[in-house]
Ligand SMILES: NC(=O)C1=CN([C@@H]2O[C@H](COP(=O)(O)OP(=O)(O)OC[C@H]3O[C@@H](n4cnc5c(N)ncnc54)[C@H](O)[C@@H]3O)[C@@H](O)[C@H]2O)C=CC1
């Protein structure tokens with residue numbers, strides 16, 4: 413008897429383009445969000461976009477409130493929950509990079525209220541995903557949360573953001589190659605639930621981005637457009653899967669471990685990009701596709717070495733040998749690779 417069932421939760425309005433931030437009140441009305449907006453943001457995105465958004469809501473008589481978060485932690489989520497309760501917020505608006513958006517997304521899910529995602533950087537594919545990513549002690553949780561009901565991605569704001577944030581987003585997309593390889597492996601070896609549609613979408617997204625790599629340049633709204641479209645597509649792949657599997661494999665475990673070993677040194681996307689070179693090598697060997705991954709990252713101006721990331725060779729080796737400990741997610745790393753194997757992979761690929 414056929415007993416399968418699944419829910420695919422997706423955003424309703426994805427509004428991307430020039431000056432679309434000015435349409436925020438209209439977008440919110442269109443998805444029938446009501447009550448006081450609580451704007452969740454971090455210091456720079458507050459100045460770049462949230463202050464203007466608040467003024468817009470005020471003008472429209474929405475009586476908005478703002479809370480500023482610094483880190484993607486469960487205590488930040490608690491801070492937002494308290495602010496929402498105090499303000500009796502009707503819906504949440506996350507304005508910023510991946511951390512502010514993740515916190516707002518998880519808090520809105522907990523409160524059972526609507527959530528609007530306003531990325532100020534094309535730096536990560538959590539913009540529309542139904543996941544939150546939170547470190548806690550030795551581990552890192554991939555938390556299920558409702559995806560945003562609406563996304564407002566202003567290409568002017570994204571193109572004006574520091575260029576390295578955009579190259580980080582590109583690398584986060586390129587990591588789909590190894591994430592999907594790990595997912596297929598886990599399905600074959602561990603019977604992990606797998607969706608060919610989601611995997612195909614994640615891979616195609618990476619492929620399209622790499623094909624346009626030569627035309628992705630700093631300061632161009634067309635480039636911000638291409639990258640944010642890819643980030644949306646990758647987030648949709650996660651929503652179809654009901655997990656971050658299509659966009660997060662061993663290369664992400666490597667990055668999450670680096671966040672513990674060398675905190676604050678490099679952006680999430682840049683770390684996963686270097687992780688993708690290493691993990692592609694582990695999957696396909698010396699003559700495998702890791703050179704294509706490295707060349708794509710290089711074309712996009714994203715880091716390809718430990719030096720580029722500002723970390724030491726030892727930190728790379730430590731992160732790679734301990735990556736499998738981050739969470740119970742089967743990947744090419746299995747139950748861990750030896751220090752010799754990690755040094756070999758990192759040396760052969762010129763990461764160290
Ligand atoms: N939930 C999900 O599915 C996913 C979550 N993530 C999470 O997202 C985070 C990484 O996102 P990032 O955006 O790289 O980190 P982030 O949120 O820390 O932002 C990086 C920096 O860019 C600044 N920034 C943002 N917009 C700016 C602008 N317009 N101008 C100047 N500065 C600006 C921020 O203030 C911050 O200092 C990680 O915690 C990662 O785990 C990443 C991918 C997917």
Ligand SMILES: O=C(CO)COP(=O)(O)O
Pocket residue numbers: 537538543544545546552553554584656659660664665
């Ligand atoms: O960063 C992600 C996808 O790009 C997802 O993060 P997790 O590895 O925490 O699921």
Ligand SMILES: [Zn+2]
Pocket residue numbers: 536537584659660664680681684
């Ligand atoms: Zn990522």
